[in-house]
Structures are given as C-alpha cells and as structure tokens.
Amino acid sequence: MSSNKENFVVPGRYKQWTYGLLAVGVLSLIIGYILYGGEDHGTRFWAALLQNSVYFLLVVNAAMFFFTATTLAMGGWPLVFRRVTEAISASVIPIGIITFVILMCLVFGGHDAIYIWINKDVVAHDEILNGKKGFLNPTFFTVYTVLTIGLWTLLGWKMRQLSRSIDNTPLTIEEGRRYIFTNTVWAAIYIVWFALTVASVVPWLWLMSINAHWFSTMYSWYTFASTFVAGMALISLFVIYFKNQGYLPFVNKEHLHDLGKFQFAFSIFWTYLWFDQFMLIWYANISEETIYYKTRFEGAYMGLFYLNLVINFLAPLLIFMSRGSKRNYATVTFMSVLLLFGHWLDFYQMVFAGPYPNHVPMNLFDFGIAAGFVGLIMWQTGRVFSKFPILAKNHPFLKESIIHHT
C-alpha cells in the first residue's frame, strides 16, 4: 500500500469548482427570490426548491441504501470504494436540513398552489381531499418528515461510525464474525426504515400530494428506482474521479463493470415501473386517473415525457448493453452524468406539471439551484472523504473485494 495516498487531500481545482457551484446556487437563490418570490405566492420559486432538494436528498440517501443493501447481502465487492459511498451518504445531513426547511415553508407558508391539501377551505368542500384528511394534513406531514430525515441521519451516522470504528484495530476471526453481525443488524434496521420512507410513504407525502386528487400505487417504487439509478451514477462518478486522482488503488475495471451493471439493471427496472404506472392508467382510461397523464403525455410536457424515456431507458439500454462499455471509464462517466441529468428531468416533470399544467417554466434558475446542490454534495463528500482513511483496511471482506472478478 502506498503511504502518501492513504488520506484524500482535497485538490485546489476541486475546491474551486465546489465554491464556484455553491456561489452559483446561492446567487440563483437570491435572483430567483427577487424575480419569482413575489408573484403568485412564489410558486415558481418554491417548486424549483422542492424539486431540487427532494431529488438530491433521495440521490445521496441512495448511497446509504446501496451501502446497507450490500452489507445485508454479504456483498464484499464494494469494500475497496466503501469510503466513497460513506462520504456521499454524509451529505444527507446538510441536504436533509435544507429539505426540511423548504418542506416546512411550503406547508406552513400557505403554498396551496403546490400542496392544495393544506388549504382548509378547499379540503372542507372537496370530498376526495376530505377522505384523505387523516393522511394529508400538516401535523402528520411534519411528524413523518422529522422522523424520516432524523432517522436517515442517525442510522446513516451509526453505519459510518461502525465502519470507522475498526480502522486501527485488526480483528480476529471471531471478532470479525461479531463485527459483521453488528453491521447486519444496523443495516437491517436502516433498510426497514428505508422501506417505510422512500419505498412507500415519503414520495406520497412530498411529491405525489402535489396532485392530491390522484394516486398511484407504483409511485414510490418509481421514485425509488429513479433515485437509485441516479445514486449509483453519483457513486460511479466519485469513484472514477478519486481513481483518476490516484486514490483508490484497488479499484479496477471489475468494480467499474459492476457499478455499470447496477446502473444498467436499475434503468431497466425504472422503465418497467414507469411503463406499468403509465400503461394501466392509459388502458383503463378512467378520467380521474388519466388527469395525471393529460398534461404529461399530450400536453405541454410531452417533449419532456419522451426525452425522459430516451435518456433514462433507450440510452442506457443501447449504450450499457455491451460488456466493453461498462468497463470503459469514459463511457461510464458519460452515462453517469447523463443519467443524473435524466432523472433530474424526471423529477422536474413530476413536480412542475402539478402547479404549471399549461407550460414548462424551465429556465436557468432551475439549473442554477441544481448547481448549488451539486456544489453542496461535492463540498460535503470531499470534506468527509478527506477526514478518514480511504480504505476500510481491517474489514473482514476486504480481500474478497481486492480480488473481485466479474
């Protein structure tokens, strides 16, 4: 093991990019508030914040999901870049706080153009919303949001803590077994909470309630698949970047191949859910269900709708199908950027077609806010990654990961 590359030192260019993107984000926030904060209750402004914060929160949280899912499956292969996933998942803390503030502003700031169910007068005269009152109300929303972000932070912190706790203590075989078991228990607790949040209630509350009259049982899985693909893309990008800088000596094309496979497989899974949700509604042709697709499939969002399918399904299907492309650093980098952007667009149409059914209000402001979140993720990931050794060197499965062969 080379001694000088055991800890990550944040390079100057990385810092410049981080602060540059953060500055763009803050500037966009200020300009956006001046331009859009006043008109129609600031809907345009708040919808952009909602879309970006929820998207990036779920994406960085997907890194922790990947980490715990592989722990539960006794998967040894990601160990050589495990610290990268840990560092990315640490971004759940700042983005979680930001998301929480935005959601609270939306619910208690009376933004009923986005969340119609917070308007008591409307709910009282609306039979459907009245029926959903037990679920869609500010109290439940707040309690569940606090629990969600709080437990993600806490359990994620616990998982990272467990990983770091053995950095200076080589384990015997017996201790190693016990260590793996402890990891499994905490990972299982995290996965259960993940199932109760991302895989069910949270997308209903945060995103689906924008179209409060409509519902789809596929929605949460669809959101999960979307963010998991993007999460794997983010992990791949960081792994490739750190590898390029000369860190992560044991990462090779075998690991890259598996990261590519995850992106490929979950892109197909995303399409499967996307199509299931769409086709059942399209085929049944019941007006209260098709309302959701009216604006997206034939209205103003038609272009986005098909672009979404091309970027998130056709591109990975055709480009990632062959073995060689998944083992090529350039192709994986390109596809990761494309998929991160593609699923950002997916979230865009999920959020904006609610308050703006007749036109797509996308402009530089949305990209500026997104740049700010990217900067935030870069800042937190680089900071956390530089604080700890880049290799979990006492983990019992490390050798399995080093000699990994697909």
Place this chain on the structure above:
Amino acid sequence: MSVKKFVVGIFTDEQVLFPAVKKVRSAGYKIHDVYTPMPIHGLDDALGLRQTSLHTAGFIYGITGTTTALSGIGWIFNSDWPQNFGGKSHFDLPAWIPITFELTVLFSAVGMVLTFCYLCQIAPFVRKHHFNLRATDDQFTMVIECTEKSNESEISAFLASVGAVGINTQIAETGWWLGRYDSELPPLGQKGLI
C-alpha cells in the same frame, strides 16, 4: 471432430490449479480444457480464453423477438382482423409493449439456451468423452493435448512438478456423437481414473 491423445492432470486444490495453469501455459503446452466442479472466477482469464459471443447471439435473438412481436401484432390488428377495443386506435403501441417484451425475452432465452448447448456440445441422446468423472464432484481436471512438438512422458513429468495428484493418458474423441450414457460404452473406452 477428431480423435486425439491427451495427458490428464488431476488437482485437488484451487490454489495449486491457478499457478499450474500459468506454468503450463508459459511452458508452451496446449491446454485442451480445464474441468472444474464449480465456476472459478478468473480461470477463463488465466486460461487466456476469448470472451464468449453468446451475448451477441442473445441480442440478435432478442431483436428477432421484438420484430416478430411488433410486426405480428401490427399485421393482426391493422390489416388481418381490425377490432374496436373501447374506441382505441388500431395502432396502439402501449398495449403491445407487454407482448413485445415477452417475445423478446422468450426468443433470446430459448435461443441462448440452444446456442449454449451447441457450443458446449450437450443435448439429449448425445454423448461426449469425460476425462474424469469426479470433475463434477471434487476434483479439478486439466487436459493437455499432445502435439508433435510435445511428448507424453515430458508432459506427465511437468504436470507432476506443478502439483497434479493424478496423471494419466487418454486417447479420446473431442466432439460429440449420438449415443446414451447408460447403455453403451464410448467407442474408445474410458480409462479408469484414481
């Protein structure tokens, strides 16, 4: 196919097999194949085998399935027997996707299984020479072909030096032939192994 002469080396440890494969290859002997009870990661690389083109075949079968489904359904619902389903258009692509998907999977799966059987030369009522029956149980079997440049005793000595626990010589047919495993002996007879 043809009848050839082989030297068979038997190994009991994966840790011995890997360096042995490397040494045998660098010594210039021609490895016919290595038979193992379970898949061993990295052995194909160590043997220097080229990537299989089975996936390319699978892709072509899949595309064939997609084309069959789309053209079949398209023809049935548009020209052969157009029907009115709840006022939907005759060319309603979303409704066809499930069938298209299924035929794609079916064609590629069946096609790949048959191609795989052909490549490995396994099929019902067809048999092949087995160099070591315990290759499906607990032994790793390396088969080296005798060419005009190498002689049998030299290969045997070399195999012993790289750690083979059992060595024997077999003259065997390399391809498949019609026949059953339970009724008749292979034409050249199977030598007893350890």
